[in-house]
Amino acid sequence: MSRRTFGRKLGGSFALVVVLTLLMGAASVAALLVVVNAKDRVITSASESLMEAERLNSTIEGRISDYRAYLLSGSQEYLDLTEAGRTAFLAQVVALRGRLHDPTELRLLQAITDAEAAHTAALTPVIEKRKAIKTLVNTKALNATGLKPARLALQRSIDDLTRRVRADVETTRKESSTRAVQAIVVIVGLAVLAVGAAIVVAVRLNRGLRREVGSAVGHIQSSSAELEAAAAQQATGSRDQASAMNEITTTISELLITSRQIADNAKRVSQIAEDTATAAETGDSTIDQTRASIQAIRTQVDLIVQHMLTLGEKSQQIGGVVDLVSELAEQTNILAINATIEASGAGEWGRRFAVVAEEIRKLADRTAGSAKEIRALIDDVRGAVNTTVMATEIGAKSVDSGSRQFDDATSSFRRIAQLVATTNDATREIELSTKQQTTAVEQVNVAASDTARITRETEASAVQTRQTASHLSNLSGELLQLVGTDRG
Numbered sequence: 001m002s003r004r005t006f007g008r009k010l011g012g013s014f015a016l017v018v019v020l021t022l023l024m025g026a027a028s029v030a031a032l033l034v035v036v037n038a039k040d041r042v043i044t045s046a047s048e049s050l051m052e053a054e055r056l057n058s059t060i061e062g063r064i065s066d067y068r069a070y071l072l073s074g075s076q077e078y079l080d081l082t083e084a085g086r087t088a089f090l091a092q093v094v095a096l097r098g099r100l101h102d103p104t105e106l107r108l109l110q111a112i113t114d115a116e117a118a119h120t121a122a123l124t125p126v127i128e129k130r131k132a133i134k135t136l137v138n139t140k141a142l143n144a145t146g147l148k149p150a151r152l153a154l155q156r157s158i159d160d161l162t163r164r165v166r167a168d169v170e171t172t173r174k175e176s177s178t179r180a181v182q183a184i185v186v187i188v189g190l191a192v193l194a195v196g197a198a199i200v201v202a203v204r205l206n207r208g209l210r211r212e213v214g215s216a217v218g219h220i221q222s223s224s225a226e227l228e229a230a231a232a233q234q235a236t237g238s239r240d241q242a243s244a245m246n247e248i249t250t251t252i253s254e255l256l257i258t259s260r261q262i263a264d265n266a267k268r269v270s271q272i273a274e275d276t277a278t279a280a281e282t283g284d285s286t287i288d289q290t291r292a293s294i295q296a297i298r299t300q301v302d303l304i305v306q307h308m309l310t311l312g313e314k315s316q317q318i319g320g321v322v323d324l325v326s327e328l329a330e331q332t333n334i335l336a337i338n339a340t341i342e343a344s345g346a347g348e349w350g351r352r353f354a355v356v357a358e359e360i361r362k363l364a365d366r367t368a369g370s371a372k373e374i375r376a377l378i379d380d381v382r383g384a385v386n387t388t389v390m391a392t393e394i395g396a397k398s399v400d401s402g403s404r405q406f407d408d409a410t411s412s413f414r415r416i417a418q419l420v421a422t423t424n425d426a427t428r429e430i431e432l433s434t435k436q437q438t439t440a441v442e443q444v445n446v447a448a449s450d451t452a453r454i455t456r457e458t459e460a461s462a463v464q465t466r467q468t469a470s471h472l473s474n475l476s477g478e479l480l481q482l483v484g485t486d487r488g
Contacts, residue, residue, distance in 0.1 A: 017198050024190035034179065049105075050169060052096040053162040056112065059089045060154060067123060071130050071144070079127070089116065102168060108161040115157045119150040224476065228469035235463050249445070249452050256438065256445050263431060263438050270427040277421055288410070294403045304392050312385045315378050322374045329368035336361030 063085030070078035093113055100106055126144045336357045343354030 013204075017194065020190075020194040020197050024187065024194050027190050028183075028187045034183065049096070049099050049165050050162070052092060052099065053158070053165045056089065056092055056096070057155070057158045057162065059085060059092060060116075060158060063089060064151060067127065071126065074130060074133070082127075086116075086120065102164075105161065105164050105168065108157065108164055112154070112157040112161055115150070115154040119147075119154045122146045122150040224469045224473040228466055228473070230465075232466055235459055235466055239459050246452060249449055253445060256442060260438055263435055267431050270424060270431050274424055277424060291403060291407070291410075298400070298403075304388070308385050308389045308392070312382060312389075315381050315385065319375065319378050322371050322378065326368055326371040326375075329364045329371060332364035333361055333368070336364060 063082055066078050066081040066085055069075070070082060093109065093116075097106065097109055100109060126147055339357035340354050340361070343350035343357060
């Protein structure tokens with residue numbers, strides 16, 4: 001055992017305990033099976049025997065009831081039931097004789113058979129007398145005084161057998177209980193044996209474990225103390241270095257944020273200057289396009305004035321034509337009136353010509369009315385043309401004034417574009433310098449961050465090492481306490 005490892009010792013001991021446990025379980029199962037089978041056998045046999053004995057009592061009671069009914073009524077049905085009852089009773093006696101093994105019970109069963117024969121012998125002459133009597137007036141005529149003692153003797157013999165069977169059932173139950181107690185004793189003995197073996201194994205394992213673990217734990221505690229002291233010194237130095245690096249990193253981070261803000265502002269100013277220059281160039285081009293548009297508007301206004309003047313002249317010509325049409329209408333009207341007068345003087349031959357002259361006169365009236373409407377429209381057109389000509393002249397003057405103002409605005413936009421270009425160049429130089437400064441600060445910040453990270457990792461490693469050493473020392477103490485060895 002001294003050359004084996006602790007794991008092998010533990011495995012062998014566990015195997016021994018398992019074997020003992022299996023043996024105890026097997027013995028327990030066997031004992032329980034014996035007890036269960038015995039109880040099952042007792043219960044089955046006792047139940048069947050007791051049921052058969054009680055069935056004899058119920059069968060004989062039924063037979064007694066049947067032959068009493070026959071003696072009172074003389075019915076053949078009850079006589080047949082009486083015979084069938086006796087046959088069933090004898091069959092039950094035979095079946096019960098095959099189940100019983102106790103001599104006393106067999107003797108009692110033979111007494112039942114004899115009592116039944118005596119009862120049948122006393123009953124047979126009474127039944128024969130009842131067959132001869134057609135109408136039963138008084139039961140004394142049957143002379144059945146010897147039937148009652150035979151019946152009581154039969155019932156007493158059945159009761160004696162039933163009591164004996166119950167007594168045997170109780171005796172068998174006690175025997176089964178005794179066997180169960182014996183099985184329990186065997187199981188308890190095996191359990192005590194297994195517990196004793198486990199105690200012996202545990203004592204020997206405890207001694208070996210205390211001796212082997214105590215030596216190993218002593219070396220672990222000394223190494224843990226040295227490792228904890230070194231880790232404490234390393235953690236202290238790393239903590240101081242980490243504090244200094246944190247201050248440096250914080251300062252560089254603030255400088256980096258400021259540089260980025262300056263670079264962003266310079267970039268925004270440069271972008272605004274570029275946008276302003278683009279807008280100025282776009283404004284200059286827009287002004288040139290607007291000047292060309294104004295010149296085109298001026299040309300169109302002149303054309304409109306000329307067309308309006310031409311329209312006024314055409315309106316005057318139309319007015320002359322309308323005057324001529326109006327004069328022709330008046331003359332036509334006069335001619336139509338004269339023709340009507342002449343037609344009325346011509347009698348029947350001039351009536352049709354008078355109708356034509358009347359229509360011509362109406363046409364002349366309508367023509368004159370239309371000429372007046374055209375005259376009114378021409379007057380309106382002339383007024384509108386004059387108003388348009390005046391408004392067009394005013395617009396032309398406004399166009400000339402706007403053109404001069406656009407020339408001034410063009411000069412201003414060009415000066416603004418020159419100033420914005422100068423500002424944009426200066427802003428780009430500032431932005432480039434700030435980007436270079438930001439790049440340098442970022443590199444310094446990355447280096448400082450890496451140094452701080454390494455310092456923190458070193459501190460964390462030292463703290464973890466210290467905690468591990470402390471935890472290892474505590475575990476060593478707990479292990480010593482577990483195996484029952486003092487620290488000294």
